[in-house]
Amino acid sequence: MNAEQLFARIEAKRSFLCVGLDTDMNKIPRHLWAGDDPVFAFNRAIVDATAPYAVCYKPNLAFYEDNGEKGWVSFRRTVEYIRERYPDIFIIADAKRGDIGNTSKMYARAFFSGNLVDAVTLSPYMGYDTVEPFLQFDGKWAVILALTSNPSAADFEMQRLEEGGFLYEKVIDTSKEWGTADNIMYVVGATQARMLKGIRELVPDHFLLVPGVGAQGGSLEEVARFGMNRQCGLLVNSSRGIIYADNTERFANAAAEKAAELASQMSELLTKYL
């Protein structure tokens, strides 16, 4: 999928919502625990309920790896289910991988072969070698960490460089040359919405994956105001705010309501800023 196709799907659904599948056994409704794969059962119900409002799903690998090989089965079944039932939905493996050479090639193959997912989040610390193998797959994307929403983003991402600017700006400015706006996007935390303006100057055309919206509220408007470009250029993620909206038997309905609410706000913002 390229940027134009992704934008077409955003336009069709009037939504740029990414639903984060951070599925934690301890947080899913108890009535699902009895099945053979509660995580998959939960994800399937969440996906069926939220698919009308989402253009993207983002399973967070940590939550699957925590269950070892069983977790990988849940992960694989989830993405295969999405592919089969909702083939127009973009899938990001939120894995924050970052290695080099042979190893990086292996990670790229692990996620892209068999068309498992469309994109993988990557940590840029080790530079070009980390990202390059992911750009060798046609229609696939590297989603590079730039400026994250956690407090300790200040430790290194926001270090000022001798040559000027912050490290995260250097990461964006350097890495945008490695690929194109059709195979690289950037992670920018929603709590850093005002910094989106500067980031848009560096990468006017690239998609940005924005986590940190939902519980915080309010910032979606800022994200759209400062971050939207002529192809929307935003995927805004909400995880817990949607998938754990309710932990009774009506969890999927509650998730749908939360997703619909965000999508409706997004539709207005698309009208306002696009």
Next chain:
Amino acid sequence: MNAEQLFARIEAKRSFLCVGLDTDMNKIPRHLWAGDDPVFAFNRAIVDATAPYAVCYKPNLAFYEDNGEKGWVSFRRTVEYIRERYPDIFIIADAKRGDIGNTSKMYARAFFSGNLVDAVTLSPYMGYDTVEPFLQFDGKWAVILALTSNPSAADFEMQRLEEGGFLYEKVIDTSKEWGTADNIMYVVGATQARMLKGIRELVPDHFLLVPGVGAQGGSLEEVARFGMNRQCGLLVNSSRGIIYADNTERFANAAAEKAAELASQMSELLTKYL
């Protein structure tokens, strides 16, 4: 395991060798392909052959994830086998994870619960939040990427900061305050051996995990000269140079010979520099 215990094992074996288990189905001897878990069969043979010379094994997660849930089974069986048969050997999951909050906790749990491994490699890009959950497990280690051996280490790791010094120095200098020399080590590439001198000034007591020795040769002497401290303070990794030394039925013997050769050099270097 703390630093003193690790040093005791180095002294006992007169070796600071870490064997990297970057096990690639396409590179293991063909006669193993017929079994139900060729990767585990290969690893078991390599471990049995090299255990007298190694103080550490480092399975590289990418190579296991590439086989999905089957790969996780091979990984788990491998580390469980090492634990059972060679309980005094340190195990590093080379996963280069790096996420925050809840997710980082999940990763820490995935690797440390059930005593699966002793240490996990981590990418420091997102700062303290990435590392903190790994330091909550008693006797476990965070192995933080500092200065890697790949060409594109220059992209970001070697960026000069406005406050002075390189980014990788800032990473070391900041992160050493997050834990102690008993639960944090740093990855420093062997091709950067001369820079070990400066790194030793920042962290005189910490262990360093040094990949990139083996095929290159010669640099082991430099690594020891510039990097060794009074508790050795080094784990030097070799992967392909050992595990793929031969791809016939005598692959394990060949691996043992290569490991013995390195261990013998290490013994001399321990005499010389300790």
